[in-house]
Every structure is written in C-alpha cells, then in structure tokens.
Amino acid sequence: MKVTTLTINGELVSASPGATVLEAARENGIRIPTLCALEGLSTVGACRLCLVEVKGSPRLQPACVTAADEGMEVSTDTDRLRRYRSMILELLFAERNHVCPVCVANGHCELQDRARQAGMDHVRLPYQHPDLPVDITHARFGVDHNRCILCTRCIRVCDELEGAHTWDLAGRGTNARVITDLNQPWGDAVSCTSCGKCAEACPTGAIFKQGSTVGEMEHRSDRIRFISAARARKEWSP
Amino acid sequence: MTKKGRILTIDPVTRLEGHAKITLHLDDDGQVADARFHVTEFRGFEKFCEGRPLWEMPGITGRICGICPVSHLLASAKAGDDILAVAIPPAADKLRRLMNLGQIIQSHALSFFHLSAPDLLLGMDSDPAKRNVFGLMAAEPKIARDGIRLRQFGQEVIEALGGKKIHPSWAVPGGVRAPLSEESRERLKARLPEALRIAEEALELFRKISGRFSEEADALGNFPSLFLGLVTRDGGWEHYDGVLRVMDAEGAIIADQVDPREYRTLIAEAVEPWSYLKFPYYRKHGYPDGAYRVGPLARLNLCERMPTPLAEEARREFRRTAGDKPVTSSFFYHYARLVEIIASVETAATLLDDPDLLSSHVRAEAGINRTSGVGVSEAPRGTLFHDYQVDEHGLILKVNLIIATGQNNLAMNRTVLQAARHYIRNRKIPEGFLNRIEAGVRAFDPCLSCSTHAFGQMPLQVVLFGPEGETLDERTRE
Ligand code: SF4
Ligand code: FES
Numbered sequence: 001m002k003v004t005t006l007t008i009n010g011e012l013v014s015a016s017p018g019a020t021v022l023e024a025a026r027e028n029g030i031r032i033p034t035l036c037a038l039e040g041l042s043t044v045g046a047c048r049l050c051l052v053e054v055k056g057s058p059r060l061q062p063a064c065v066t067a068a069d070e071g072m073e074v075s076t077d078t079d080r081l082r083r084y085r086s087m088i089l090e091l092l093f094a095e096r097n098h099v100c101p102v103c104v105a106n107g108h109c110e111l112q113d114r115a116r117q118a119g120m121d122h123v124r125l126p127y128q129h130p131d132l133p134v135d136i137t138h139a140r141f142g143v144d145h146n147r148c149i150l151c152t153r154c155i156r157v158c159d160e161l162e163g164a165h166t167w168d169l170a171g172r173g174t175n176a177r178v179i180t181d182l183n184q185p186w187g188d189a190v191s192c193t194s195c196g197k198c199a200e201a202c203p204t205g206a207i208f209k210q211g212s213t214v215g216e217m218e219h220r221s222d223r224i225r226f227i228s229a230a231r232a233r234k235e236w237s238p
Numbered sequence: 239m240t241k242k243g244r245i246l247t248i249d250p251v252t253r254l255e256g257h258a259k260i261t262l263h264l265d266d267d268g269q270v271a272d273a274r275f276h277v278t279e280f281r282g283f284e285k286f287c288e289g290r291p292l293w294e295m296p297g298i299t300g301r302i303c304g305i306c307p308v309s310h311l312l313a314s315a316k317a318g319d320d321i322l323a324v325a326i327p328p329a330a331d332k333l334r335r336l337m338n339l340g341q342i343i344q345s346h347a348l349s350f351f352h353l354s355a356p357d358l359l360l361g362m363d364s365d366p367a368k369r370n371v372f373g374l375m376a377a378e379p380k381i382a383r384d385g386i387r388l389r390q391f392g393q394e395v396i397e398a399l400g401g402k403k404i405h406p407s408w409a410v411p412g413g414v415r416a417p418l419s420e421e422s423r424e425r426l427k428a429r430l431p432e433a434l435r436i437a438e439e440a441l442e443l444f445r446k447i448s449g450r451f452s453e454e455a456d457a458l459g460n461f462p463s464l465f466l467g468l469v470t471r472d473g474g475w476e477h478y479d480g481v482l483r484v485m486d487a488e489g490a491i492i493a494d495q496v497d498p499r500e501y502r503t504l505i506a507e508a509v510e511p512w513s514y515l516k517f518p519y520y521r522k523h524g525y526p527d528g529a530y531r532v533g534p535l536a537r538l539n540l541c542e543r544m545p546t547p548l549a550e551e552a553r554r555e556f557r558r559t560a561g562d563k564p565v566t567s568s569f570f571y572h573y574a575r576l577v578e579i580i581a582s583v584e585t586a587a588t589l590l591d592d593p594d595l596l597s598s599h600v601r602a603e604a605g606i607n608r609t610s611g612v613g614v615s616e617a618p619r620g621t622l623f624h625d626y627q628v629d630e631h632g633l634i635l636k637v638n639l640i641i642a643t644g645q646n647n648l649a650m651n652r653t654v655l656q657a658a659r660h661y662i663r664n665r666k667i668p669e670g671f672l673n674r675i676e677a678g679v680r681a682f683d684p685c686l687s688c689s690t691h692a693f694g695q696m697p698l699q700v701v702l703f704g705p706e707g708e709t710l711d712e713r714t715r716e
Pocket of ligand 2: 033034035036037044045046047048049050051062063064065
C-alpha cells in the first residue's frame with residue numbers, strides 16, 4: 001500500500017496507509033487535543049474534542065475516527081475549532097463534579113491538562129451538581145462517577161486488552177454511567193480480574209487506586225500502549 | 239438569654255458581605271440584655287464531605303478554611319488513623335508535630351504582630367488609617383519586620399514538610415506522605431536562633447505595655463468560664479495528642495484524662511437560628527452555663543508545665559498575674575500566644591535534632607478497621623475535633639467538626655456583651671466602641687475571614703436594637 005498525501009493546516013504531509021486524520025497529524029508532529037482516544041485501544045469518537053475542519057464538508061469531523069484520504073485538506077486550529085473545544089470542555093466540567101483541588105488525580109489528569117491547554121479559566125454554563133455515588137467496594141480500586149467523562153476507555157481496555165469485559169455503559173444522556181458486571185458494586189463483579197488496566201487508562205480521577213489521597217493518583221496510560229503494541233508484534237508468542 | 243424584651247431573629251444573609259455583624263439588644267430599662275456575634279461561615283461543609291472516600295478527607299478539610307489548613311489536615315489525618323486502627327510510624331508522629339508547631343508559630347505571629355500589635359502599640363484610638371500593619375511598619379519598623387520574619391519561619395516549617403505553602407495535603411490516614419529532607423532540616427535549624435530571639439523580645443515588650451491596657455483587660459472578655467483543651471498524660475502542655483482536661487474558673491480540674499474519642503461525654507452542641515456556628519458547651523453544666531474557652535489562654539491555664547525551659551519560665555510568670563487562680567481575661571490570650579510561640583520554637587529545635595525526621599518509613603498501610611474515628615489536635619486557636627463515621631469500605635457517612643472559634647463562640651458573645659454594658663450609654667453606640675469590640679473579639683483570634691484582614695481593620699457592622707426590636711443606632715465601617 002502506498003502512503004496517503006493530504007494537507008494539514010496548509011502543509012502537505014504524508015500518512016501511513018489506513019491512518020486516521022489524528023494519526024496522520026501525530027505522525028507529522030501536529031497536535032490535536034483528544035480525550036477518549038488512547039493509543040492501543042479502538043477509537044469510538046465519544047468526546048468530540050478532536051474535531052477538525054475538512055474542506056468540502058460543512059460539518060466538523062472527529063479526527064480520531066476519520067480516515068485520512070488522499071488530497072484531503074484539513075485544518076486543526078481555527079477560531080471556530082477553538083470555540084467548539086472550549087465549549088466541549090466547559091460542558092464536561094459543568095456536567096458532573098470536577099473539583100480539581102481535592103481530586104486524587106489533581107496534577108495528573110488529562111481533562112485538567114486539556115482545559116489548561118485550551119486556556120479555560122472559567123465555565124460559562126451552570127454547573128449541574130448531580131448527586132453521584134462513589135463505589136469503593138473493590139479491594140484495590142474505586143470509581144467516582146462524579147469525575148467520569150464517559151470516554152469509555154475503561155470499557156475498551158477491559159474488553160480489548162484484558163478480555164474480561166467487566167465494564168459497560170448503562171443509561172442514556174445525563175443518566176449514562178459506566179457499570180461493572182450487570183450494574184453490581186465493583187467489589188461483587190466476578191468478571192473483574194483486578195488487573196488495574198482501567199485505572200491506568202482512565203484520563204481523570206474517576207477510577208483510582210484505593211487509598212489514594214489528593215493528587216496521588218498517577219495514571220500510566222503508556223502501559224496500555226506498550227501492552228497493545230507488544231501484543232500486536234506477538235512479542236511474547238513463541 | 240434575654241430576660242425581658244424581644245429577641246429578633248436576624249437573617250444572617252442580610253449581613254454585609256465580609257463584615258462581622260454584631261447585634262445588641264436593649265431591655266425595657268435601656269440596659270444591654272443580649273449581644274450576638276453573627277457568624278455565617280462554615281455553611282454546609284460537613285454535608286459536602288458525605289459520600290467521599292475517607293482518604294480524601296485531609297485534602298478536603300484542609301480547604302475548609304484558608305486560615306488554618308494545617309490544623310484541619312492534621313485532625314483529619316488523625317481521625318483517619320483511628321479508623322484504620324493503626325499506630326502511625328514514630329517518624330510520622332514527630333513530623334506531624336513539627337508541622338503543627340510551624341502552624342502555631344505562623345498563626346500566633348500573624349495574630350500578634352500583624353493583627354493586634356497596631357492596636358497595642360499605636361493605641362486603640364489612634365488614627366484608623368494608620369492602625370494597621372503599614373502604620374506599624376512606619377512607627378515601629380523593627381517590630382513589624384520581626385513579626386514578618388517570625389511568621390515566615392513558621393511558614394517555612396510547613397512548606398519544608400508539606401511542599402505547598404497554604405494547602406498541603408501531606409498528612410494522610412496512616413502517617414505522612416514524605417519526610418523532611420536533610421537540606422530543609424539544616425535550613426530550618428539555621429533560623430531557630432533568630433526566631434527565638436524575636437519571640438522572647440515580643441514577650442518582653444508585651445509585659446512592658448500590658449499595664450496600659452488595664453481598662454481593656456478588665457472590660458473586654460474578663461469573666462469566669464471553664465477552660466478545655468488537651469494536656470499530656472502527666473498534665474503537661476500538649477498541642478497534637480494527649481488527653482482532654484476541663485478546668486473551672488477557680489482552677490479546679492473538673493474533668494481529666496478523658497480519651498479524645500470520648501469527647502461527647504464532655505461536650506454537647508447547641509444551635510441558634512442567627513448563627514451558622516454551633517455553640518458547644520460543657521455538657522454537665524448545660525447551655526449556656528457550660529461556656530468554655532479554648533486556645534492559648536485555656537492551654538496555659540490547663541497545663542502544669544511547659545516542655546521547655548524558657549517557655550516554662552514564661553508560663554509561671556503568666557500564671558502569677560492571676561495569683562493561684564486561672565487567668566480569666568481574654569486580653570491575655572495575646573500573652574499566652576507569645577508564651578506558646580517560645581514553646582513552639584524551643585520544641586521545634588529539639589525535634590529538628592531527631593534523626594527520625596529523615597526516616598523514609600512514614601506511612602502505615604491499612605484498610606478500614608473501624609467504622610468511626612475521632613481526630614483531635616490543638617489548632618493555634620484551640621482544640622479541633624474531627625469525628626467521622628464511614629461505611630465498611632471507608633465512604634464517609636457522617637462528619638462532625640468542632641472548631642476552636644465555635645467553642646469560643648459563647649465567650650466571644652459574652653465579650654461583646656461585657657463591652658456593650660461597659661461602653662453603651664443613652665441608647666447610642668459611642669465613637670470608639672467598634673475599636674473596642676474589634677480588639678475584644680480579636681483577642682480570640684477567630685478564624686473568620688472578616689477577622690483576618692491583615693492590612694486594615696476588621697469590617698464591622700454593629701446594630702443596636704430597642705426592646706421592641708426597633709433599630710436605635712447603627713455603625714458600620716469598612
Ligand atoms: S471511568 Fe474513566 S475511563 Fe471509564 S469512562 Fe469514566 S472517565 Fe473514561
Ligand atoms: S478523541 Fe476523538 S472523539 Fe474523543
């Protein structure tokens with residue numbers, strides 16, 4: 001297969017065959033903010049933060065699930081995109097209860113990082129302050145729905161890499177929640193192998209190691225990338 | 239409390255933002271029957287903690303108030319230790335003690351040098367525009383500079399341990415997150431002699447000038463009350479652990495060796511519709527007769543000795559001012575604070591020589607072994623209680639916090655009442671009255687944001703009500 005050639009922000013770039021716009025951009029050192037995408041996992045286009053403009057298409061396209069086509073003209077950093085991204089971030093902050101200064105992931109949170117990079121200094125929308133539970137019934141991990149942004153990384157990593165499929169999504173709209181087994185307390189979820197991949201993959205403080213205090217939860221999402229890449233190369237197969 | 243006359247319920251929300259609101263209530267004879275110091279802070283904080291994992295509590299409660307984060311951090315971590323049912327590593331215990339000493343030093347220095355020294359040194363009726371830390375800087379540059387240096391030292395102790403100056407989340411259930419570095423220890427040790435010199439000179443100065451304030455010492459918060467606080471098992475001064483002791487105004491010890499976990503046997507809490515602060519009182523004596531004071535004055539009355547030589551000498555001299563009785567004038571909170579700064583600097587010096595402080599074994603790991611826990615320590619302003627109930631996994635079900643300013647609440651009200659009776663004549667609020675009240679309340683060093691404007695006077699609103707609830711007079715100042 002031959003490489004794809006396209007234009008990103010006015011520059012002619014080439015991308016590996018079958019690459020998405022996000023991958024094409026990254027291969028060429030162009031940064032597009034993402035949240036739900038995690039290297040090593042399938043892409044779902046859930047968060048819409050990676051929206052880009054594609055010439056000829058009136059709608060914005062999520063870069064993580066859009067194939068890079070020959071001759072495509074993509075813009076990743078326009079005023080319109082910046083406006084949309086700020087709005088998406090503000091919506092995320094307003095939707096649940098993200099209280100950074102007391103969060104276990106303070107300083108190690110992708111949502112916080114994206115907000116900082118976008119220059120977000122306040123939220124223009126009314127905070128919803130939903131009353132959401134924290135589940136710490138598992139011996140080693142906990143999930144705080146107040147901090148979940150429904151990126152589904154936990155669901156994908158558990159299904160695709162661990163093969164346990166403990167996590168799922170239940171409910172719609174503002175009632176949507178990640179659940180363990182058939183909406184059992186995590187501690188009762190028999191399918192869970194306690195591998196901890198969900199805790200490494202989670203971009204926020206939603207999934208954390210038990211006993212974490214403020215700012216102590218450092219996610220190692222690079223491990224997910226490592227395991228996935230090693231497996232693809234059949235590194236450990238005879 | 240009012241015998242005659244109408245009691246008005248004042249919606250606390252109508253108060254001026256950032257102002258301490260005081261209402262005075264006259265009876266039919268025009269005498270001040272009641273005085274109330276309205277506090278509208280701390281609303282809903284305990285509710286906010288419900289449903290959170292225990293582990294997050296030190297970080298969360300450390301943000302209850304920007305004024306004494308360290309105290310909440312430590313009391314919360316201690317409540318956590320209790321729920322884990324662990325004895326924390328000895329090094330962690332010493333490190334936490336060191337941090338609390340840093341907090342006492344910085345907080346007492348702020349109270350004395352920045353907030354009260356302008357009143358004490360420039361005079362309570364001096365030009366209000368200059369009666370602040372800047373005015374002090376102009377009139378008494380050395381003292382102002384010393385105060386800043388001393389406070390800095392306390393803050394450096396906190397920072398050397400907790401990392402961040404104001405909101406450290408360093409103490410955790412089971413211990414602390416990191417020890418002291420060798421380099422920080424040397425830096426702190428080098429600053430000890432200066433800190434001690436400043437503390438001693440400040441005490442000397444206070445002794446010299448306190449005679450000028452005999453009227454204030456008599457009229458501002460001088461009344462018999464109970465005193466409550468922690469002491470060591472053998473009755474010595476304590477700031478972090480120990481057992482609870484209660485003393486009456488005559489100096490008789492009426493409760494002793496009480497395990498902090500049993501604090502409910504000593505303390506009950508009343509609520510009043512006009513204040514968000516609860517009114518703790520000594521259970522056996524009922525409400526409001528069981529009013530007690532906590533904080534530096536209480537601690538020095540309660541303990542039989544200080545742990546270090548200079549502080550012990552200073553304590554004896556302090557107690558001599560009242561003969562063989564406890565010191566009852568709230569004005570002497572200032573005095574007690576200075577004695578405690580000396581004790582804290584001396585104790586920190588001993589601790590800094592302890593090799594344990596550099597140990598890397600500072601955190602005990604454990605799960606939830608009890609479903610309730612109490613953490614008690616002495617904050618600069620007085621005894622601080624954190625009482626948590628958790629489910630079997632460690633989610634917070636219920637939180638009760640009893641803060642020092644709450645416990646001094648009844649005494650602050652009495653102070654205002656006493657001042658009002660002394661100074662209010664002809665149904666009018668006289669000139670200079672607000673300054674007196676401010677000084678009276680400040681002696682307690684209440685941890686209210688309105689009371690900690692270091693660079694100006696306390697924003698105050700005083701309203702005088704007649705027996706029918708009609709407003710007779712009002713004075714406000716920014
Ligand atoms: S728990 Fe974490 S990983 Fe799972 S959906 Fe929520 S934010 Fe994403
Ligand atoms: S990163 Fe593309 S939609 Fe989330």
